[in-house]
Amino acid sequence: MDDDQLSQVFAALADPTRRDMVARLAVRDATVGELADPYDVSVQAVSKHIKVLADAGLVSQTRDAQRRPCHLEAEVFDLMTKWIERYRQQAQDRYERLDGVLAEMRGDERPTDHLQRGAAS
Amino acid sequence: MDDDQLSQVFAALADPTRRDMVARLAVRDATVGELADPYDVSVQAVSKHIKVLADAGLVSQTRDAQRRPCHLEAEVFDLMTKWIERYRQQAQDRYERLDGVLAEMRGDERPTDHLQRGAAS
DNA sequence: GTGGTTTTCAACCAAATGGTTGACAACGGT
DNA sequence: ACCGTTGTCAACCATTTGGTTGAAAACCAC
Numbered sequence: 001m002d003d004d005q006l007s008q009v010f011a012a013l014a015d016p017t018r019r020d021m022v023a024r025l026a027v028r029d030a031t032v033g034e035l036a037d038p039y040d041v042s043v044q045a046v047s048k049h050i051k052v053l054a055d056a057g058l059v060s061q062t063r064d065a066q067r068r069p070c071h072l073e074a075e076v077f078d079l080m081t082k083w084i085e086r087y088r089q090q091a092q093d094r095y096e097r098l099d100g101v102l103a104e105m106r107g108d109e110r111p112t113d114h115l116q117r118g119a120a121s
Numbered sequence: 122m123d124d125d126q127l128s129q130v131f132a133a134l135a136d137p138t139r140r141d142m143v144a145r146l147a148v149r150d151a152t153v154g155e156l157a158d159p160y161d162v163s164v165q166a167v168s169k170h171i172k173v174l175a176d177a178g179l180v181s182q183t184r185d186a187q188r189r190p191c192h193l194e195a196e197v198f199d200l201m202t203k204w205i206e207r208y209r210q211q212a213q214d215r216y217e218r219l220d221g222v223l224a225e226m227r228g229d230e231r232p233t234d235h236l237q238r239g240a241a242s
Numbered sequence: 243g244t245g246g247t248t249t250t251c252a253a254c255c256a257a258a259t260g261g262t263t264g265a266c267a268a269c270g271g272t
Numbered sequence: 273a274c275c276g277t278t279g280t281c282a283a284c285c286a287t288t289t290g291g292t293t294g295a296a297a298a299c300c301a302c
Contacts, residue, residue, distance in 0.1 A: 003137055003140075004137075006137075006140070007135050007136070007137055007140075008135075010131050010132075010134045010135035011131075011132070011135035013131045014128050014129075014131035014135055015128070015289095015290085016124055016125075016127075016128055017290095019124075019127070019204075022208055023208060025212075026207075026208040026211035026212050026215075027211065028215075031249090032248075032249060032250090033247090033248065033249080041290090041291070041292090042291080042292070042293085043248080043249070043250095044249085044250075044251090044291085044292080044293085045290070045291055045292080047249060047250060047251095048250095048289095048290075048291085049290085051250090052289095063298095065247095065248085065298085065299055065300065066247060066248040066249065066298060066299045066300075067247095067248065067249085067299095068248080068249065068250090072208070072212045073212075074209055074212035074213050074216060077205055077208070077209035077212070078209070080201075080205055081202065081205055081206070081209065083140075084201055084202055084205070085202070086147075087144060087147040087193070087198070088195055088198035088199070088202070090147035090148065091146075091147050091193045091194075091195035091198070092195050094147075094149075095195060132259095136259095136260085138260095152278080152279090153278075153279060153280095154277090154278065154279080162260090162261070162262090163261080163262070163263080164278080164279070164280095165261090165262080165263085165279085165280075165281090166260070166261060166262080168279060168280060168281095169259095169260075169261085169280095170260085172280090173259095186268085186269055186270065186277095186278085187268060187269045187270075187277060187278040187279070188269095188277095188279080189278080189279065189280090
């Protein structure tokens with residue numbers, strides 16, 4: 001289910017630590033230890049964070065001996081962007097249409113249906 | 122703190138019910154009751170959801186008698202898009218650079234450090 | 243094979259989350 | 273003035289989340 005992945009992706013990025021990890025993975029791949037380094041938490045905690053990112057499809061892990069290098073997966077970002085863009089666009093359009101309506105009815109006392117919610121009438 | 126708002130926005134959109142509400146608010150403004158209608162949960166629960174969206178800055182509420190019409194705020198989407206675009210772009214760039222490297226070394230048997238993680242040796 | 247490094251698994255804990263119900267505030271209609 | 277409607281607040285409950293510690297798996301190096 002795509003909706004479910006979207007939920008996972010948003011949830012994953014809701015955490016500042018995980019967003020920071022993504023930011024660093026955008027620059028270069030890194031092992032769990034390398035990722036854990038800057039933070040003042042246990043490696044286990046970071047490992048969990050990576051699992052969350054991986055489950056969301058934002059990160060993939062491969063093997064290199066004991067190490068598990070993490071790689072940022074760019075495709076998932078498109079999923080988000082698509083979702084956001086759709087509704088941002090609609091909201092924006094409505095806003096601009098309202099602007100047009102307001103300009104059009106300068107001096108008119110009857111609000112159009114765009115403003116119904118405010119119309120006590 | 123901008124980082125904090127970003128966390129709130131992502132967290133708010135991690136819930137499918139709230140995403141659906143946003144989708145409907147993108148079409149038209151709606152009261153709490155109207156928003157609650159399609160869902161099989163109490164109005165109180167929906168009221169809470171709206172509070173989360175409002176705290177994140179995604180939604181604003183006004184007054185109309187007993188009713189509290191909700192309005193989608195488009196600007197916050199830009200905050201998200203900006204964050205996402207930055208890292209998507211970097212990841213994309215890196216990916217394309219890798220493509221270039223791969224093309225450049227056609228026939229070479231030694232993988233560069235870009236591929237280390239996959240190299241079983 | 244023994245030991246060190248890297249990472250994950252398991253159990254546990256405190257805090258946050260999403261839901262419930264009950265009470266009540268705010269308002270319009272009659 | 274009352275009643276119905278609309279929405280929020282408060283208390284509560286189950287589940288999830290982000291952290292901890294301890295143990296163990298997987299691997300290289302010696």
